[in-house]
Amino acid sequence: MVILSKAKTKEVRILKLAEKLGIKKPLLPSLSYIPVCKLAPNPLQPRKHFSKEDIESLAHSIKQSGILQPLCVRLREDVPTVSINGQVVKAEAIYEIIAGERRWRAAQLAGLDKLPCIIMNANAGDSAKIALAENMFRCDLSFFEQAAAMQNIMIVCGLNQTELAETLGMRQSTVANKLRLLRFSEEERRIIKDCGYAERLCRHFLRIENGTARLKLLRSAEAHCWSSEACEKRIEAYLKNDTDIQKKGAHQRTVSALSDIRFFMNSVEKAIGLAAAAGFEVERTDNDLGDFYELHLVIPKARRKCQ
CATH class of the missing domain: 3.90.1530.10 (Conserved hypothetical protein from pyrococcus furiosus pfu- 392566-001, ParB domain)
Known part of the structure; x- marks a missing residue:
């Protein structure tokens, strides 16, 4: 019929x-x-x-x-x-x-x-x-399926994101956000699907650029049945901790660099002192040029004569 x-x-x-x-x-x-x-x-x-x-x-x-x-x-x-x-x-x-x-x-x-x-x-x-x-x-088409379909069209039709957006009557930013979802691995997608997480939360997870760290967090979310709100809090905590670690690392590198410079300058001071004690009159000129120091030394080949 x-x-x-x-x-x-x-x-x-x-x-x-x-x-x-x-x-x-x-x-x-x-x-x-x-x-x-x-x-x-x-x-x-x-x-x-x-x-x-x-x-x-x-x-x-x-x-x-x-x-x-x-x-x-x-x-x-x-x-x-x-x-x-x-x-x-x-x-x-x-x-x-x-x-x-x-x-x-x-x-x-x-x-x-x-x-x-x-x-x-x-x-x-x-x-x-x-x-x-x-x-x-359609509500039964997942956002991962939408993203994969968009990518297929771009490949088959030779379209860029802007052209695809015009074809579908969408904003280019919407298309870009959809395509970003394809950064998730197969296991990450499975966890997101099984946990029923929304597309908005997925974009929060993508703020974690390190794939290994992101997967670890998603596995924890699945194991402990975290809500979307709980996931967002842990994502923010991870990002804050990661930023603090980067700042700490940068500070340590700066302190280390300063320590190395001071060690070098102290060594120069000692060398000049030893030369003076041995009867060599050293002429020294210092210039702080911002990103580096200019140190100019004039050392005579012969000791100064005793008067």
Whole structure:
């Protein structure tokens, strides 16, 4: 059963999005019903994790009410082929899903044979942009998935941060903050996800530039079930302690440098004193030039004559 009570609204929204992204009009002006077996998921799909419970729930809804929104697909350029008896035969999946992978998964579970689709005249880069824009602000798409999707689009489409921000209608600073999240290691991301920490707290953790120290703090947060407020306090404490250590180190280096200079000057004083005691009259000129001292000594080759 296929019901399209909301299909027109969805179709118009996707077409407007495609136009905004500079993508040509669909290959076909109306909906096409494509066999489920001819559809393949998008490798650049922002959402990497699909809840089994959500798919089962959607499949139940599809059984009851049918497909309410069409999928957005494109013709694949890299369809695998095989030669049989001199004839080139293409694999079944000749369409790539741009938007609607959840519906495709649930439809298979519900036993549907064909799905309503809008066939877009889009390449891999266009597909990535539409998929991200379609999923960007859905609550079930994690901020790590958003960041990874943005990076994929930049690589595939050859865009910089400013161009990506313009394409998605976002501020460049927002894009930059999202991409910074990719600095976290896989273990750090797992801890953040398992602890349910928000994106805002993640940005606080990134203030700790030392990856080893940051991971250690996150492991402690997981082990002791720290709240976001507790994490912020420990981050501030770490940063303050780190700053104090740096200041102390700089002070010690300064004191050490001063001590070395005084030791040198004392040695010079003693040497001049010994020379004078031995009958050599040493002429000395000192100049403090800020970053360094200039010391000028004139030492005679012969002792002064006794009078």
